[in-house]
Amino acid sequence: MDIIYLLLEAQKGQLNYEDQSDNIDSELSAVDESDIIKKWKKKIDIKDDDIMGVGLGFFLAGCDTATNVMSYITHELAANPDVQNKLFKEVSSAPRRSDGKVTYETLLKMKYLDMVVSEPEREHEKSLHIEKGTQCLIPVFSIHRDPQYYPNPETFDPERFNNATKRNIKAYSYMPFSVEPRSCMGTRFALLEIKLAIAEIIKMFEIVISDKMQFPLNIKKIGFSHYPASGMWLGLKPKEVAS
Numbered sequence: 001m002d003i004i005y006l007l008l009e010a011q012k013g014q015l016n017y018e019d020q021s022d023n024i025d026s027e028l029s030a031v032d033e034s035d036i037i038k039k040w041k042k043k044i045d046i047k048d049d050d051i052m053g054v055g056l057g058f059f060l061a062g063c064d065t066a067t068n069v070m071s072y073i074t075h076e077l078a079a080n081p082d083v084q085n086k087l088f089k090e091v092s093s094a095p096r097r098s099d100g101k102v103t104y105e106t107l108l109k110m111k112y113l114d115m116v117v118s119e120p121e122r123e124h125e126k127s128l129h130i131e132k133g134t135q136c137l138i139p140v141f142s143i144h145r146d147p148q149y150y151p152n153p154e155t156f157d158p159e160r161f162n163n164a165t166k167r168n169i170k171a172y173s174y175m176p177f178s179v180e181p182r183s184c185m186g187t188r189f190a191l192l193e194i195k196l197a198i199a200e201i202i203k204m205f206e207i208v209i210s211d212k213m214q215f216p217l218n219i220k221k222i223g224f225s226h227y228p229a230s231g232m233w234l235g236l237k238p239k240e241v242a243s
């Protein structure tokens, strides 16, 4: 894992931060890396336990979250065949390698896939001073479903995030990966794996609702991640391959 390698280099005092603002990664989504991390150049004492803790933290923070997002996206695609068809057109017309695999660069260029899995840019806002030690809980789930920010919030509508409309989204009314400085370190990786999985599934299968699926989803709002109380039941119908 790159992060472990970077930490080992940092432990040895051999890590140089290079400005990667021109890097192709910056096209992955509107989300940008924390400025604080970008400016972080000072050497710190990193112990083996710290590296082990980061590795474990990444594992715990990265598995359930991304899996859950993929489940909800496939559910929405099954329930919204028009969106699924539009996504299929984009994914199936995108250039691929000769072995049929989608490339990293191609994935970055899939605009509609980004809208389906999307998040918008953040603007600069006045900061709020919070006393040290104050415990803060931000009701992200409710903010994302507040009609004052998102009209018809229960409708799955990727068009909210097309280039024109996403600019109207109020700063900090959308924060699936939290906001800096302690925002998700795995944002880019999570978006990449989710997009890759969705692009590959949608190319080969039609996602359909199973009879066992409960509508609307009854989501258990306990614990860190929210799960559908009676599971996620979907079917995958192989696409007809044109000969």
Ligand code: HEM
Binding pocket: 057, 058, 059, 061, 062, 063, 065, 066, 069, 176, 177, 178, 181, 182, 183, 184, 185, 186, 187, 189, 190
């Ligand atoms: C769709 C998938 C994901 C979502 C929605 C998500 C969301 C979040 C959120 C909201 C936070 C901030 C938590 C807080 O405020 O206390 C966070 C932190 C974090 N996430 Fe993710 N995450 C995802 C995937 C991942 C992946 C794949 C990794 C690693 C491979 C990862 C690594 C981390 C780490 C290390 C932190 C702690 C950052 C810090 O405390 O400075 N996440 N994530």
